Amino acid sequence: xxxxxxxxxxxxxxxxxxxxxxxxxxxxxxxxxxxxxxxxxxxxxxxxxxxxxxxxxxxxxxxxxxxxxxxxxxxxxxxxxxxxxxxxxxxxxxxxxxxxxxxxxxxxxxxxxxxxxxxxxxxxxxxxxxxxxxxxxxxxxxxxxxxxxxxxxxxxxxxxxxxxxxxxxxxxxxxxxxxxxxxxxxxxxxxxxxxxxxxxxxxxxxxxxxxxxxxxxxxxxxxxxxxxxxxxxxxxxxxxxxxxxxxxxxxxxxxxxxxxxxxxxxxxxxxxxxxxxxxxxxxxxxxxxxxxxxxxxxxxxxxxxxxxxxxxxxxxxxxxxxxxxxxxxxxxxxxxxxxxxxxxxxxxxxxxxxxxxxxxxxxxx
Numbered sequence: 001x002x003x004x005x006x007x008x009x010x011x012x013x014x015x016x017x018x019x020x021x022x023x024x025x026x027x028x029x030x031x032x033x034x035x036x037x038x039x040x041x042x043x044x045x046x047x048x049x050x051x052x053x054x055x056x057x058x059x060x061x062x063x064x065x066x067x068x069x070x071x072x073x074x075x076x077x078x079x080x081x082x083x084x085x086x087x088x089x090x091x092x093x094x095x096x097x098x099x100x101x102x103x104x105x106x107x108x109x110x111x112x113x114x115x116x117x118x119x120x121x122x123x124x125x126x127x128x129x130x131x132x133x134x135x136x137x138x139x140x141x142x143x144x145x146x147x148x149x150x151x152x153x154x155x156x157x158x159x160x161x162x163x164x165x166x167x168x169x170x171x172x173x174x175x176x177x178x179x180x181x182x183x184x185x186x187x188x189x190x191x192x193x194x195x196x197x198x199x200x201x202x203x204x205x206x207x208x209x210x211x212x213x214x215x216x217x218x219x220x221x222x223x224x225x226x227x228x229x230x231x232x233x234x235x236x237x238x239x240x241x242x243x244x245x246x247x248x249x250x251x252x253x254x255x256x257x258x259x260x261x262x263x264x265x266x267x268x269x270x271x272x273x274x275x276x277x278x279x280x281x282x283x284x285x286x287x288x289x290x291x292x293x294x295x296x297x298x299x300x301x302x303x304x305x306x307x308x309x310x311x312x313x314x315x316x317x318x319x320x321x322x323x324x325x326x327x328x329x330x331x332x333x334x335x336x337x338x339x340x341x342x343x344x345x346x347x348x349x350x351x352x353x354x355x356x357x358x359x360x361x362x363x364x365x
Contacts, residue, residue, distance in 0.1 A: 018037050034325035035061035037084075037100045038125070039091070039115055040107040042127070043071040047317070048106065049078060049294070054318035057325035064091055068225070091115070095122035103330060104129055104156075108202040109209060113138040120149040122253020129156045129322055130339025133214050134204025136349060139342040146338065154324045154334035156343040157217060161319035164286055164295040164310050165221075168277065171284050172222045177301055178280030180260050183222055185215040185275040187290065188267025193242050196271055198268075206236075206246030207346060211293040216288045216351075219254060219262040219274050226349055227254035227262075232354040242268065252351045293316075 034057055038045050041063060052060045053288040062084040065071050073084040086094055103119035104127040105112055113133045119126045128147060132155050133139045146153040159165045173182055188211055196202040197210050208216075220226065234251035236243050256262075263271070274287035279290055282301035288294050297308040314322065327334045347363055354361040 002220065009039070015312035023313050023341070030264075033057050033059040033327055034101045034331075035059055035066060035099045036102045036104050036321070037086070037094060037097075037124070038104050038106060039064040039119075040111075042103065042106065043067040043072055046105040048104065048321075049074065051200065051315075051317040051321065052078075054092045054315060055322050057329065058318075058321040059101075062086065062094065062097060064088065064094070064103075067195060075185075082112040086276065089311075092122055094119075094124065102123060102324065102348035105129060106156075108196045109204045109287045110202050113142050116142040116153070117145040120145040120151050120153075120194070123149065123151070125154075125324070127154050127156060127311055127321075127327055128341070128342060129349070130217075131204070131209050132345060135304045136284045139338065139345050143338040143342065152272065152324070152327060152334060153326070153338040155336050155338060156320065158316045158320050159214070159218070159290045160221060161272055161314070161323060162290070162295065163313040164297050165218075165290065166313070167308075168284055168286055169221055169224075171299075172279075173224055173260070173278045175279065175283055177277070177282035177299070180223065180258075180277055180279050182278040183219050183260065183262040183275065183296050184264070184278070185262060185289075186265040186267075186272045187211045187214040188265060188270045188272050191242060191268040196244055198242050198244075200245035203246060205348070205352065206243065207248060207266045207268040208250050208351060211268070212250060212264070213344055213348070214273075215264040215266055215275070216254075216347055218290065219264065220343065223256055223258070223260055223262075225256040225258060225260065226343060227256055227358055229255045229362055230347065230354050231360045232351045234355040237269075240269075247355075250351065250355055254347070263300060289305060 049060055059134045060078050063074055063080050064086040066088045073083050102122045105115045106129050109131055113127050116250055117126050147267055203209055230252055232250055234247050234250050236248040248269050253262050254262045273291055275289045276283050276285040285298045297310055299308045301307055324334055350361045350363045
């Protein structure tokens with residue numbers, strides 16, 4: 001393929017993504033931005049709260065925490081009145097606050113189901129962090145509760161709103177490097193001790209539930225398919241005090257209906273954040289792939305490897321917040337609804353079963 005053709009195709013895909021984002025902006029009449037209440041004021045919530053300043057259709061209107069000092073600190077910082085600051089004990093009274101349209105659940109995994117159900121019963125739409133819950137049964141309960149309340153449910157898969165990942169999805173699914181044959185996806189970091197994510201009762205599992213879900217979800221969105229079979233192997237040093245109740249490393253293979261295979265890594269003791277889509281004519285790679293920033297894309301085709309520039313778009317966190325706001329205003333389905341979180345948990349349960357039983361496992365069996 002000629003170099004001009006290569007650049008024209010990629011630029012065309014990228015321009016399409018930017019145009020789609022612009023066309024997706026809400027055109028419905030409104031007199032205010034959609035109000036979010038953030039539940040759980042830990043480190044990630046602190047990052048999320050800072051991103052509302054970049055939003056067009058979303059605003060921070062309420063806070064929920066069991067720590068009065070955090071409510072005071074962030075309430076003052078973001079000008080949230082005392083009447084809009086809630087404890088976990090009086091959380092259900094949020095139903096009476098017309099300034100809150102969405103409850104964004106940013107709590108330990110084991111608490112996601114409870115607060116999603118309570119928020120839905122309070123008449124609020126729900127954004128819930130990933131993993132959606134600690135079991136497929138809890139995921140289904142959350143979906144059912146929001147459906148029964150007539151409220152929308154979206155899962156916080158921020159990478160689906162990140163420009164490099166969006167471009168990679170389009171290129172992979174459109175066969176830019178030929179039909180996809182193999183995908184490698186590796187995510188891990190060196191987990192520090194004394195975190196809730198190292199407590200199975202709160203996290204529901206170890207690295208797979210926390211960072212491995214990026215490896216899993218990336219392969220699913222790059223293929224647009226659901227895996228039918230998994231094979232997994234766990235490696236954990238139980239003498240390491242960090243891993244008293246959770247796993248460290250899991251390597252897993254997934255097979256898809258089209259014949260695509262993926263090899264993935266999830267780790268709490270090694271640092272990596274990358275994926276590569278390998279087709280019959282080359283490959284598309286991102287490294288870093290799913291971080292908060294610093295993404296880089298590389299494309300190998302016709303014997304050449306080049307770093308690919310990606311058209312700028314709205315940053316992933318603000319894009320995610322605005323997307324859900326637009327879905328509420330326009331009454332449309334979120335890109336990543338509760339069913340997306342359920343699909344990941346269905347595969348995660350199969351991966352854990354495969355590692356535990358030392359055999360291949362059919363997904364959903």
